[in-house]
Amino acid sequence: MDRMIGVIGGSGLYEIAGLEDPRWQRVETPFGPPSDEILTGRLEGVEMAFLPRHGRGHVHTPTSVPYRANIFALKALGVTDVVAVSAVGSLKEAYAPGDFLIVDQFIDRTFAREKSFFGAGLVGHVPFAHPVCPELSALCAGAAMLGGARIHHGGTYVAMEGPQFSTLAESRLYRSWGADVIGMTAMPEAKLAREAELCYACVAMITDYDCWHPDHDAVHVAQVMATAQANAGRARALIAALPGLIAAEAKGCACGRALDGAIMTAPSRRDPGMVARLSPILGRVLKG
Numbered sequence: 001m002d003r004m005i006g007v008i009g010g011s012g013l014y015e016i017a018g019l020e021d022p023r024w025q026r027v028e029t030p031f032g033p034p035s036d037e038i039l040t041g042r043l044e045g046v047e048m049a050f051l052p053r054h055g056r057g058h059v060h061t062p063t064s065v066p067y068r069a070n071i072f073a074l075k076a077l078g079v080t081d082v083v084a085v086s087a088v089g090s091l092k093e094a095y096a097p098g099d100f101l102i103v104d105q106f107i108d109r110t111f112a113r114e115k116s117f118f119g120a121g122l123v124g125h126v127p128f129a130h131p132v133c134p135e136l137s138a139l140c141a142g143a144a145m146l147g148g149a150r151i152h153h154g155g156t157y158v159a160m161e162g163p164q165f166s167t168l169a170e171s172r173l174y175r176s177w178g179a180d181v182i183g184m185t186a187m188p189e190a191k192l193a194r195e196a197e198l199c200y201a202c203v204a205m206i207t208d209y210d211c212w213h214p215d216h217d218a219v220h221v222a223q224v225m226a227t228a229q230a231n232a233g234r235a236r237a238l239i240a241a242l243p244g245l246i247a248a249e250a251k252g253c254a255c256g257r258a259l260d261g262a263i264m265t266a267p268s269r270r271d272p273g274m275v276a277r278l279s280p281i282l283g284r285v286l287k288g
């Protein structure tokens, strides 16, 4: 199966260069437009799609990002593998600003977002114990190393609603839970990617020590953006290294079968409108 890499760029990463046949494409979805047009093209013979999560010029808050439209649009374009790049605060001394962390778990503290493609009329439950694709995450770690980043393998990302940063009490609470990094956007993105049977990996670019660290000032946007911009070159190098690594890999993960047995609603009771709307992403299991 041919793979297509979709990169979701976070704060500080609003475009990528070097694609062959680059084209910003407008994509419509049943959930409205994605955060922005999507840049498509090829890199070393591998089809690529790039979507700036907050839109070019950073117009979406973490709450207003149209997560369902974004994942729907990437799937509709043929994306098989989503690499999400996110700026995060560190909750551990050892994870310093400038480091990259390949996330493997999440704690979802968001509360004001649509988190599922399912709903009344079409109910489904996908497995999410292991929320990222282990193979794509390993490829990202390899690509990050080639890109010259200092990386950490595996860690828990707390997703907060924002847009305000955490209080000191919250930051301490998340540390007491053993969480590693904090951000505002990986949820519900990773949940929706799983429902759409996409491989998903989260590359967290550490930009600050949030507000718990006694020797560092509390996080501020200027600090996040300065570190994100200083790291953008490494993020771009990671993206550039992905096609070469992915082309050599056969897929062995279960992400593409996440919907097997997941749909609860009897065929006769399914809302035909929802079935029609969702068939571009759920079609594999809705047929027949």
Ligand SMILES: CSC[C@H]1O[C@H](OP(=O)(O)O)[C@H](O)[C@@H]1O
Residues within 6 Å of the ligand: 009, 010, 011, 012, 053, 054, 061, 062, 085, 086, 087, 088, 162, 183, 184, 185, 186, 221, 224, 225
């Ligand atoms: C610019 S500071 C807070 C902002 O940065 C992160 O965005 P992203 O995950 O898209 O890189 C964080 O989640 C907040 O949205």
Ligand SMILES: Nc1ncnc2[nH]cnc12
Residues within 6 Å of the ligand: 087, 088, 089, 090, 160, 165, 166, 182, 183, 184, 207, 208, 209, 210, 211, 219, 224
């Ligand atoms: N400290 C922090 N908290 C939440 N989101 C962030 N993104 C970057 N740094 C962050």
